[in-house]
Amino acid sequence: MPANELDADQRLMRSFAARDPGAADTLYRRFAGRIYGLGLVMLGSDAAAQDLVQDTFVKLWRNAERYDRSRGKLETWVLLMARSLAIDAIRRRVLEARTLERVDRPLEADPAPGPDDRVVTIDLTERARRAMSSLPPEQRAALELAYLGGKTSAEISDLEGIPIGTAKTRIRAALLRLRGSMASEVGHEEADRDEL
Amino acid sequence: MKRPIVTNCDDVRPLLPDFVLGSLEGAGDLDVRRHLRGCSGCRRELDALREGVGVFASTMERTAPTELHDRVMHVLAEEWTEADGSSRSRGHVPRGWRVTMAASLALAVVAATFGIVQLGRARDATDDAISFRTVLATLGGTGFKVGTLEAASPVPVEGSVVAYESSNDQSFVVVFVRTPELTGEGSLLVSRSDGTSWDPGPIEFDGDGDAAVWWVTDRSIASMTGLTVTTPDGATLATAGLRPA
Numbered sequence A: 001m002p003a004n005e006l007d008a009d010q011r012l013m014r015s016f017a018a019r020d021p022g023a024a025d026t027l028y029r030r031f032a033g034r035i036y037g038l039g040l041v042m043l044g045s046d047a048a049a050q051d052l053v054q055d056t057f058v059k060l061w062r063n064a065e066r067y068d069r070s071r072g073k074l075e076t077w078v079l080l081m082a083r084s085l086a087i088d089a090i091r092r093r094v095l096e097a098r099t100l101e102r103v104d105r106p107l108e109a110d111p112a113p114g115p116d117d118r119v120v121t122i123d124l125t126e127r128a129r130r131a132m133s134s135l136p137p138e139q140r141a142a143l144e145l146a147y148l149g150g151k152t153s154a155e156i157s158d159l160e161g162i163p164i165g166t167a168k169t170r171i172r173a174a175l176l177r178l179r180g181s182m183a184s185e186v187g188h189e190e191a192d193r194d195e196l
Numbered sequence B: 001m002k003r004p005i006v007t008n009c010d011d012v013r014p015l016l017p018d019f020v021l022g023s024l025e026g027a028g029d030l031d032v033r034r035h036l037r038g039c040s041g042c043r044r045e046l047d048a049l050r051e052g053v054g055v056f057a058s059t060m061e062r063t064a065p066t067e068l069h070d071r072v073m074h075v076l077a078e079e080w081t082e083a084d085g086s087s088r089s090r091g092h093v094p095r096g097w098r099v100t101m102a103a104s105l106a107l108a109v110v111a112a113t114f115g116i117v118q119l120g121r122a123r124d125a126t127d128d129a130i131s132f133r134t135v136l137a138t139l140g141g142t143g144f145k146v147g148t149l150e151a152a153s154p155v156p157v158e159g160s161v162v163a164y165e166s167s168n169d170q171s172f173v174v175v176f177v178r179t180p181e182l183t184g185e186g187s188l189l190v191s192r193s194d195g196t197s198w199d200p201g202p203i204e205f206d207g208d209g210d211a212a213v214w215w216v217t218d219r220s221i222a223s224m225t226g227l228t229v230t231t232p233d234g235a236t237l238a239t240a241g242l243r244p245a
Helices: A003-017 A021-043 A046-062 A074-099 A123-133 A137-147 A153-160 A164-195 B009-020 B026-037 B040-058 B066-086 B097-114 B119-126 B129-139
Strands: B143-148 B158-165 B171-178 B184-192 B202-205 B210-217 B224-230 B236-241
Touching: A003 A021, A003 A046, A003 A074, A021 A046, A021 A074, A021 B040, A021 B066, A046 A074, A046 B066, A074 B040, A123 A164, A123 B040, A137 A153, A137 A164, A137 B040, A153 A164, A164 B009, A164 B040, B009 B026, B009 B040, B026 B040, B143 B224, B158 B224, B158 B236, B171 B202, B171 B224
Parallel strands: none
Antiparallel strands: B143 B158, B143 B236, B158 B171, B171 B210, B184 B202, B184 B224, B202 B210, B224 B236
16 A cells, blocks of 8 residues: 555544544545445444444544554554444344343344435445455355454354364455455556556 | 464464454464564565455445434544543543453553562563563553653652553553652653643652552553653653553
């Protein structure tokens, strides 16, 4: 990633830490859609997804000083934070369900109109989805279990009945393949533009 | 039994998927972090995996409801209004029993491991990075910062600062100071890398000139760069630079 992009992210987080509403707005517009979508996928309801966005932004602000650009992209940091909160929410649900002895009931979907009605697919998302669909099923399954299910390689190994090394390899291969697919698409686009 | 120490790329690379997804904990997490600091090849692999995570996350993007924007901004405004009054705790911890226990445990472990209650040993303790890593491997957490107090005047001062950052967005800082015959309530000032500083509260010197104080905060130790101790009459007694242990 270009150094100036990293610097821009560091400046953005410093401004956010210093309570700059403009920085908060920038972060919201950059990440809210992805956090909200993650919430829909992981938590299954519009209300829970909105709560996830709110909780993530509060946590993001409380930890803004901790952002260290040398440790990676802001995107990764924010979205893993959101994922971690979503996993916490799922665990709380399981705990509550156990407490109420209703473990056999599936999580209820939000009765409100589904957010799919107002889905706006943006280009980046579409490209990412194409990349995702190009993954072999076993790699995709391992990645979804790891990312959406919060499972470790060891847990995936147990669930899938595969050696732990295979689980690690599938997750790694899936991530590298996604990254490679996107880079390839961007490369083709740039080549197309150069030809015009 | 001693755990195996992960030291080379062949050991670390299989751990990177779990590391990048945040599901690697404890000693394994520390080993990977340590290796990454000194290995550009594994850092490149890590960056590639992180980009893959970003692509995966992008597949789930949806348009958030328009009213959510105002809701989030309102909540942030509330946070900002209340932040100054609730960002720290001294002696008691507002976030409940679990954090209190963690703070007490870490404080006890730090004190017991390094003998820093005895100021004569404090200077040696700050150099014992291996022991700090052992504590991290035991407790979890993301790191320590340590500093030795240096007198700001001819008045002799001994003391140390140990700051610990947990994995639960909590940090705690402990300060030990000894200076002859000083009594009363002094003050502390933590300086930060962005040039700002904050006041964690007073420090009480007993009749022998001994003082110790600790506090828990939701501020990260990452930006803490130093500490200044001021006497009850407002003179600068000592300063310490904080460095990662």
